Amino acid sequence: MSSVITDAFQEWNVNKILASEPAVPDQMIFALIPGLDASEEIDPGEGMPADAHISHAHTITRMGKVSENAVVYSVVLDSSIGNWSYNWVGLADSVTGTVLMIVHCEEQQKIKTSGGQQGNSLIRNMVMEFAGAAEATQISVTQETWQIDYSERHAGSDERVRAENIDVYGVAAFDGDGFLVTAADGKFNVAPGLGYVHGLRCHAAAVTSPGPLANATKVWVDATWQGTPTGAWSVTYSLRVAPELERYEKDGFQHYVFAIAQTDAAGNITDLRPPFPLQALEQVVDELDVYSKEESDKRYLHRANNLSDIDDKQKARENLGIYSAEEVDKRCPHRVGDVFLTSSAVNPAESWPGTQWSDMSGNYSARTIMIGAEPLQTGGSDNVTLSVDNIPSHGHTLTGLKTKKAGGHKHGYDKYQKGGTQDSTRVSVDNTRLGIEQDDTQEAGEHDHELEGEIGKTGGDKPFSVVSSFVTLRGWLRTA
Numbered sequence: 001m002s003s004v005i006t007d008a009f010q011e012w013n014v015n016k017i018l019a020s021e022p023a024v025p026d027q028m029i030f031a032l033i034p035g036l037d038a039s040e041e042i043d044p045g046e047g048m049p050a051d052a053h054i055s056h057a058h059t060i061t062r063m064g065k066v067s068e069n070a071v072v073y074s075v076v077l078d079s080s081i082g083n084w085s086y087n088w089v090g091l092a093d094s095v096t097g098t099v100l101m102i103v104h105c106e107e108q109q110k111i112k113t114s115g116g117q118q119g120n121s122l123i124r125n126m127v128m129e130f131a132g133a134a135e136a137t138q139i140s141v142t143q144e145t146w147q148i149d150y151s152e153r154h155a156g157s158d159e160r161v162r163a164e165n166i167d168v169y170g171v172a173a174f175d176g177d178g179f180l181v182t183a184a185d186g187k188f189n190v191a192p193g194l195g196y197v198h199g200l201r202c203h204a205a206a207v208t209s210p211g212p213l214a215n216a217t218k219v220w221v222d223a224t225w226q227g228t229p230t231g232a233w234s235v236t237y238s239l240r241v242a243p244e245l246e247r248y249e250k251d252g253f254q255h256y257v258f259a260i261a262q263t264d265a266a267g268n269i270t271d272l273r274p275p276f277p278l279q280a281l282e283q284v285v286d287e288l289d290v291y292s293k294e295e296s297d298k299r300y301l302h303r304a305n306n307l308s309d310i311d312d313k314q315k316a317r318e319n320l321g322i323y324s325a326e327e328v329d330k331r332c333p334h335r336v337g338d339v340f341l342t343s344s345a346v347n348p349a350e351s352w353p354g355t356q357w358s359d360m361s362g363n364y365s366a367r368t369i370m371i372g373a374e375p376l377q378t379g380g381s382d383n384v385t386l387s388v389d390n391i392p393s394h395g396h397t398l399t400g401l402k403t404k405k406a407g408g409h410k411h412g413y414d415k416y417q418k419g420g421t422q423d424s425t426r427v428s429v430d431n432t433r434l435g436i437e438q439d440d441t442q443e444a445g446e447h448d449h450e451l452e453g454e455i456g457k458t459g460g461d462k463p464f465s466v467v468s469s470f471v472t473l474r475g476w477l478r479t480a
Helices: 007-018 134-139 150-169 277-288 291-301 313-320 327-331
Strands: 002-007 026-032 054-059 062-065 069-077 084-091 097-110 122-129 172-174 182-185 187-190 193-197 201-202 218-226 232-242 248-249 253-263 270-271 339-342 357-359 472-479
Touching: 002 122, 007 134, 054 069, 054 084, 084 122, 097 218, 122 313, 134 193, 150 201, 172 253, 182 270, 193 218, 193 253, 201 218, 201 232
Parallel strands: none
Antiparallel strands: 002 097, 026 054, 026 084, 062 069, 069 122, 084 097, 172 193, 182 187, 193 201, 218 232, 218 253, 248 253, 253 270, 339 472, 357 472
16 A cells, blocks of 8 residues: 655645645545556656546545644544445545545445445545644644544443443343243254343344253353444354353454253253343232232222222122122021020121121020010019918918906906895805805906917018029020
8 A cells, every 4th residue: 555645735735825724635535446556656646536436525524633744634434335445545625626645555345234234334544744734734633532442442332331231130131931941842942032141132033942952951042242343243142052151252252151041860941041130020029919009009999989999899798798788688587676596606797797686695684585566575583572462371270379468357246145135255156055046147248358479480581483494595686
């Protein structure tokens, strides 16, 4: 490759200086000259190639000062430019059509990205060196401010992205069933999907197989980030089967590996793929029974809705033991006001949810049941004390009685008489024997004598029970 500043530059540069204008070219011309020998010296009188040979003209992208006597001009041709070839490059002033500097090189291609074919990107720099170049061109910016070693910068950017992916996805993570290993037809099958291996994004569009089934081994994803200095870089990966595998470098590119499955001695496959972080979190949330607001709204009742958000309200009431009045009446054979006798102390509401019962033992304990027209009336007594009117008519044998004392008193009688004269000192006792006429005592009239004393006492004034032999039952009154 050879280069030269043309003779036309001298006159052009003087004119610019005289006009107090910067002597700055504004175009870089690319041409393909038939039969050009890049090793031969260039004639300084050489001018612009014929239009038929010019492949591309590009406006100068950057310019900078190398030294007081040298300046550099650069153009960046990205992958959207092409397709053409060149072996001639020239710096030119588009206003005057003057070629200022020429470079001859071996034929090179500029290819653009199209139809699935990756194009290339080119950066071309041309340095012009002449006395007072910086002053003549009025360029004060040095080339170090923009002529950067992009290969190092790009490599650093790529590594930064890879490290950030590891921060998010860990050493490896797979989306759903992506890269799931199964067995079919005597070989391993790897499902399509998305995964990250050491920060490199791997995408499988279809089911692939790394080879036949093998026991006591592992299936690996071997991923690498590579490309050309002027082309696009991308992740490529392969599937490998090996008991163990470590990351390695090949052809200047680092390869990262991760085992996605392993088989035991019997050929059983164990999945080794970690899930995406969000999917792993969802699994944890599911295990913790934690839900999003939307999921919670679907799973739980809202108090403000008063059960209106339940689809099967009847089933829900049954599960909660809540029934409508009509449903309760259909389920329970006892009406409100009925009394249910049972040997159990369990509230009947447990057997017939929705009903309400009152335990009658609280108000009616130990009472017998009497049938009557007015329910729940009370009366009677468990014990009775008899009165005189309640005993049968009867007599008692009297013994040990005497008349009641009347105090001192006199009885009138007729005294003995002789010769018609009453002798007050003598009384006839046996008038028959004495032959004296008998006479009665003075008549006192019909009368009674009171007796005093009492018959023997008995009885203890104690009431007696009138309760028949019984068995105790629990009574429940349905109130609602």
